[in-house]
Amino acid sequence: MQYLFKGRIALVWLGLTIVTLISWQISYVGRAGLSPDLTVSMAVIVIAVIKARFVLREFMEVGHASRWLRVLSDVWVVGLPAAILGALWI
Amino acid sequence: MPKSLNHTLLLSVPIIGMIWIAAFLVFPTYTPMSPTMTAADVAAFYGNPANATRVQFSMIVFNWFEIGMVGLYATIAMQMQRMSHGGGPLAWVYMAVTLGGACMFAAANLFWIVAAYRPDRAPEAIQLLSDMGWVCFTVPTGFLIGQAVTLAFAVFLDDRGDPVFGRWVGYLNVVAAIAWIPAAFGALYTTGPLAWDGWITFHLRIWTFAIYNIAMFIAAWNARHRLDKPSVAE
Amino acid sequence: MASPDIAASLGLTAQEIDKAERHEANLVDGIWIFIVGDLFIFASYFVTYALWRNWEHGIFLAAQQHLSLGFGLFNTMALLVSSWTLAAALKAMRAGDFDAAGWLTLATMGFGLVFVVSKITEWSVEVSHGFVFTSNMFSQFYFWTTGVHILHVFFGLLALFRLYLEVKDPACRNLATAESAAAFWHMVDLLWLVIFALMYLMR
């Protein structure tokens, strides 16, 4: 299947997979005690939205879309972690 | 088939109407039970075997024939499709609100039957069922209003040289709709003319309904031959 | 649609006719209004979740033990692979290779089904351990959010099936619908990435 390796999609997929495993590792370290840890929460949320941005830009091809779409998707990518972390801090 | 049977659906309407009147007369009280009755009074009313039997018989007959007037309303909806603007959404609205009114009466009917079913129930529960029955019977005049307003619009918008219904049908529907409006507020007061046994909510509504049905039957009967022609709307 | 002379007879100005017809031009962008709206609606759910998590942190942490990280990771991988094959399918379609596009779409649907089966297995394992919707606030959020997400997976599978039928039929091939369906499926993947972080990984 040559199309699986055409362009950057294979690379992006590999990157997403590795990052997923990293975030799993981050969370797994404290698994035994399940102690509250805001740093871990922050890290996994930020990693998740970075992954989301890669899906938006590379798979959904938002980079080629109209301007309002690019702006709104970036507002989401920046605003969501900010709002979640704000809610966790309150 | 004999020619006189061409209009069986329409001819069923006066028969159903007479059955309704008979069932109405079987009900133990002519005017509704007073909303000011206490729970004990209401329980005693349904506990009295003579009353309970009459409620049950009346409600069984109403239950059999509650949707019977559909022949008249379906015929009118067919006629609306022969009007220049009636065949669009308006005819379907007419059918839907007709069904809605019948469903609401059916609900009231079942509440009364349940109230009379176990007279040894707690008086509070019997009163609740009876209240639900009377409110479902009195308050949803919106369906009748919807029927009248929809038909009035269709009649007034019918701008062809040879209208299906005369203008008087439109005016009658407007007047009927206005007469039914106060009944929607029948739950507001327990005494006075707006209570569910008051003259505005009960007598005005019931008599308007009777006159309305008779007049609409006459209008539909006069226009019956139009049903043989193809409809305007496809 | 109204023919021009009828439109003219209805008293429409040229501007109004233009306004009415303009919807036509927006077919490709059609799905995007939905996707952006959906992203923001989900964002509001996520923020609500974070607030409740803050208020009942202990309960949430304790309840999180009922989730199995292995299942979560496997589900994430299934959706990531499906996104990859779907992106490849779109590339094949643009290259005019509809045979490969068909197979890649089928593969995407296959991975989507793997996700569905795995998710339902995970739910039944959790329910058999006594972790049900009404157990506590975390379980309510967990079952509800994953439930809404799997509903989107079902919609996505339907869209992909439609896409597959279109790819198979030379008369219906249409890159615009293909891009719409693909965008929707990637959004389902994207939402799962965030849900995975929020439900499974947060501490």
Next chain:
Amino acid sequence: MTGAVPPIPSGWFAKMAWHLRHNPKADLWVAWFSIPIAYNIMGIVYFTITHMMPPPDATKNHAQIVEFFTKFGFEIRLGFGIMLVSLAFLVWANDLIGWLIMKMDIPHVKAWGYAYMIAMCGGGFTGAYMSAFTMSVASMRPDRDPAMLEVLYDLTYISFDGTMGFFLFGSLIWTYTILADKSRLFPKWFGYTCIWNFTTEFLVSPAVIVHSGPFSWNGTIAFWIDTVVYILWQIVYVFMLYYAVKRVDPPQDRFRLKRIARLTGQLTPHPA
């Protein structure tokens, strides 16, 4: 009907009268205007008169339920009276949409239109009017046994939130027809956003199970977010119907072509 059609007058009421008399889509416009009117009446009744919305707490105890019905008793009955007088407008809205579906270009289009009308009108009976009766009966006699009041209270909100299937299928039918319609009576992006409308019906289902938290009938998710999305969507919907009514052909009418020709001055009045 004789004489040529007069030109459109300028006054607001005169213009309205002209359209009622001469516009070939007069019935469609009447039905369209009923939608903003009906939804505004419903909004005012629910939110300001009856205080039924935003929903009160599901965890109220007997004394609080009695207080609720005592405090708002008259307003509740007045508000639902107003709503019941105007309820036919909602039926007009449903049947306008059902009729517009019948004008689309998809196979078996009439069946889709009938299905929509039946589903939406059916849902109104338990979804909107049941709560009117239970609320009225409860507020009529707040001195009733509090346990009975509690039954009516639960019945009100659960019948209102819990009537899911009718609206689910109605909106599902509408969504499918918009997306499958080849004549593009409604824009496609609007069809996609209709998915929110029927998904809502899935989302509120926990409201019939839990008593508190974001998924209860007054919760952040099951009520507030749903309602905000629904109201925004509703505003778009009214405009979409406006354009659809503008674009759709008038009802099939033997006199239609003549009427239109007369409107444009292409035909002199025909002898009656």
